[in-house]
Ligand SMILES: NC(=O)c1ccc[n+]([C@@H]2O[C@H](COP(=O)([O-])OP(=O)(O)OC[C@H]3O[C@@H](n4cnc5c(N)ncnc54)[C@H](O)[C@@H]3O)[C@@H](O)[C@H]2O)c1
């Protein structure tokens with residue numbers, strides 16, 4: 001399949017079950033990050049269009065909230081089937097506008113679709129409860145009800161999965177949805193809308209509102225018609241959105257930044273730990289909220305680990321994501337490349353050893369060669385900031401308590417990893433690490449069935465798993481009095 005024959009590339013927004021362009025012809029252009037070439041454009045919707053989309057979702061809610069769980073599940077499953085039917089095209093579209101290596105893009109299509117199936121099934125389990133009353137003439141219980149219209153603002157690094165993980169949960173709960181996708185990757189969101197429309201979600205239940213996130217958030221936060229706001233992105237923007245949501249007291253779900261520690265103890269198979277660290281660091285070319293951002297290795301195996309990691313890293317193929325053997329693609333824009341370089345410069349100036357291929361070997365201006373920063377210290381920016389780049393800071397430690405304290409010394413608390421084969425240590429790390437997620441001897445920690453999310457300034461709420469619908473459900477308590485005594 002070539003890019004010119006794609007059938008899922010649509011240069012219109014999807015609002016109220018209709019495909020629209022902006023009357024004022026305002027557009028946002030989308031570029032291929034690997035080549036810089038233009039892919040196309042999408043409408044840059046102004047406030048009036050955003051308000052129209054809010055009204056459409058609000059109107060649709062009055063019907064969708066009363067649909068049966070079976071109807072909701074059928075539509076989500078039809079959408080799931082559509083994603084599988086068009087899996088290869090979706091993957092190619094993602095590689096084109098996001099830059100992700102095609103193998104990873106195929107993986108994300110499956111991952112994104114898995115949330116549609118999971119929540120199709122999970123919708124049936126939005127159970128209420130009965131509560132034993134204190135006298136026999138009353139009946140007490142709870143029912144779960146949808147919160148209302150839910151708005152979602154999603155990032156570019158997982159342009160399908162970060163949408164389906166939110167939207168499937170919300171639709172299964174009986175909410176209607178408005179998605180504002182990242183400006184770098186709107187075509188993935190719109191391809192989802194094409195498949196949603198074919199699955200029968202064609203009446204304003206799912207809207208893709210392209211254009212600036214800032215304006216979108218201002219409009220949705222200002223109105224009571226939108227009751228929930230779910231955001232995935234940086235902690236800086238998340239804080240701002242929590243503030244903006246205060247005036248209308250919205251339910252907010254926040255999946256924010258991370259600074260994941262990856263701890264390698266001295267009782268492990270070094271090659272397995274190196275493979276885990278390589279995957280945890282370089283997936284999505286380092287642009288992953290759960291990417292290993294600080295690697296701590298026990299002093300007794302430190303130089304050995306660095307040697308093996310560097311050898312593996314230097315063999316990684318950096319290139320256009322469409323080449324099947326590419327392991328590291330482009331970064332999302334040139335600012336990201338500049339930021340990566342400034343992190344390396346700061347670390348070098350403060351005495352770190354910089355190991356890796358020359359940046360001159362990069363195949364284009366938006367590529368950053370994978371780089372190991374050995375002997376990093378807490379004062380370096382690579383330690384406190386999420387690099388979102390293929391940069392692997394590594395330092396040594398002597399003692400478990402010391403490394404747990406170092407790992408926890410951050411405002412973030414999303415993912416963490418530890419490699420050790422000793423039972424007592426597993427328990428100590430699992431409980432001691434102040435993170436929402438702990439991977440032990442694996443970096444493969446996500447899936448539709450797990451509660452994904454962070455503590456501290458990495459977020460509020462969980463996505464996926466049994467709790468993934470909680471953000472979109474209210475608990476209504478009822479108390480029926482005056483019943484005949486039993
Ligand atoms: N916890 C998670 O599940 C998760 C997943 C993916 C990415 N992230 C985080 O996202 C960040 C990387 O993405 P980024 O740099 O593009 O983040 P970002 O916060 O700049 O942008 C994310 C989204 O927010 C929108 N946005 C930007 N400014 C806005 C504003 N003022 N109001 C409303 N919307 C606005 C953007 O258009 C984009 O769609 C990293 O920190 C990463 O850890 C977290």
Ligand SMILES: N[C@@H](CC=O)C(=O)O
Pocket residue numbers: 157158161287288289290446447452
């Ligand atoms: N890698 C995460 C998304 C964050 O960027 C996931 O697996 O859901």
